Amino acid sequence: MESFAKIGVDGWSVVLYLINYGLLFAILGWFLYKPIRKAMDSRKDTIQKSMRSAETLQSEMEAMMKEQTLARETSLAEMQAEKKALEKMLEEKRQTLLAEMEQERTTLLQQTHDQIDQEKDRVMHDVETRIVELVKKALFSVLSYHVPENVVQESVKKAWDGNKK
Amino acid sequence: MITRLFLSYIVDEAKKLSHAEQVAMMLEFRSSLQFLSKRKKEIKNDALLQKFASVLRVKVIPVFDQFPLSFFSLPLGEKQSVLKEKIPQNSSLDSSLAHILSFFTAEEIQKQFSRFLNMFADVPKKLFVKSVRDIDSSTRADIRSRYQDSFVVFKVEKNLLGGMQIYNQGKLSDATWKGKVDALSRSLSK
Numbered sequence: 001m002e003s004f005a006k007i008g009v010d011g012w013s014v015v016l017y018l019i020n021y022g023l024l025f026a027i028l029g030w031f032l033y034k035p036i037r038k039a040m041d042s043r044k045d046t047i048q049k050s051m052r053s054a055e056t057l058q059s060e061m062e063a064m065m066k067e068q069t070l071a072r073e074t075s076l077a078e079m080q081a082e083k084k085a086l087e088k089m090l091e092e093k094r095q096t097l098l099a100e101m102e103q104e105r106t107t108l109l110q111q112t113h114d115q116i117d118q119e120k121d122r123v124m125h126d127v128e129t130r131i132v133e134l135v136k137k138a139l140f141s142v143l144s145y146h147v148p149e150n151v152v153q154e155s156v157k158k159a160w161d162g163n164k165k
Numbered sequence: 166m167i168t169r170l171f172l173s174y175i176v177d178e179a180k181k182l183s184h185a186e187q188v189a190m191m192l193e194f195r196s197s198l199q200f201l202s203k204r205k206k207e208i209k210n211d212a213l214l215q216k217f218a219s220v221l222r223v224k225v226i227p228v229f230d231q232f233p234l235s236f237f238s239l240p241l242g243e244k245q246s247v248l249k250e251k252i253p254q255n256s257s258l259d260s261s262l263a264h265i266l267s268f269f270t271a272e273e274i275q276k277q278f279s280r281f282l283n284m285f286a287d288v289p290k291k292l293f294v295k296s297v298r299d300i301d302s303s304t305r306a307d308i309r310s311r312y313q314d315s316f317v318v319f320k321v322e323k324n325l326l327g328g329m330q331i332y333n334q335g336k337l338s339d340a341t342w343k344g345k346v347d348a349l350s351r352s353l354s355k
Contacts (some may be wrong), residue, residue, distance in 0.1 A: 131355065136350045142343050143326040155327035156296045159340035160304055163331060164311070 166263055166277045170225065171197075172216050173257035190237065218285055221278065225262055226316075228252065229274060230306060233299040237271045272320075279316040290315035295322045296329040310336050 197213045283289040290316040327342035
């Protein structure tokens with residue numbers, strides 16, 4: 001105790017100081033510590049809530065993102081399938097049209113050949129008819145104007161003689 | 166025309182008969198004179214008309230055949246001078262025939278003969294002979310003798326070119342050059 005007195009530390013001062021600081025702490029504790037603690041607790045709660053809600057939001061967001069990704073992938077797959085189906089249908093349609101065009105072309109070619117043949121036959125027939133007419137005219141002309149009269153007269157008698165037989 | 170010839174025939178026949186025979190003939194003639202209005206059956210059974218028909222065939226038609234179809238295109242004066250030479254006209258029948266040959270065409274004469282003679286047939290017969298030139302009298306007589314049951318009508322058609330055609334009861338016998346040319350052109354067309 002004397003050593004403490006030497007350095008100027010009074011025991012009663014210490015006790016007073018202790019009582020003083022004790023009262024100070026008590027008062028601070030009563031008036032400050034609780035509210036601060038309360039505030040800090042509430043802030044902590046708030047921060048924890050916020051963190052929890054942030055975690056919830058994050059998990060929800062992740063779930064949503066997962067859903068969206070899934071939906072996007074599903075749509076993409078559907079679109080791919082539709083695209084494939086459409087391409088297949090277009091290809092089939094193209095093949096059908098090609099086949100029809102080929103058929104049409106064959107038919108037209110055949111019709112054209114038939115028409116050409118018919119026209120050729122008609123022209124041949126016309127030419128033959130014309131030739132026959134010309135031959136007939138020539139014969140008529142020769143028999144009418146270039147046969148001697150006695151031959152014509154004789155033909156009547158010969159015709160009757162032939163008829164008698 | 167036929168009536169005129171018939172009357173001429175009666176006159177000629179009457180000249181050969183006695184008075185009594187003439188009277189009998191006139192009685193028969195009176196009923197025959199209306200032959201054109203009679204029914205066919207009665208004409209066929211009329212003895213006087215049958216006799217006249219055979220006179221027509223034997224005497225009149227051969228005289229008609231002596232004249233070519235070109236004769237009928239001659240002027241009247243020329244025709245009459247030719248007829249005076251060829252037909253003696255000793256009888257009424259000859260005179261009537263000369264008159265008919267002067268004033269009627271060959272077609273009209275043949276038509277009347279054909280119509281009259283067909284009245285004696287069971288079935289009227291049509292027989293036409295078409296030739297490119299006129300047929301001479303001997304060939305005509307030959308043709309008529311071949312077709313005794315019909316009266317042959319002769320026609321000239323120059324467009325036949327040669328030969329002759331015979332149309333008999335719906336059948337055509339074509340021995341003309343035109344027919345041969347037509348047959349040739351038909352065979353070439355096939």
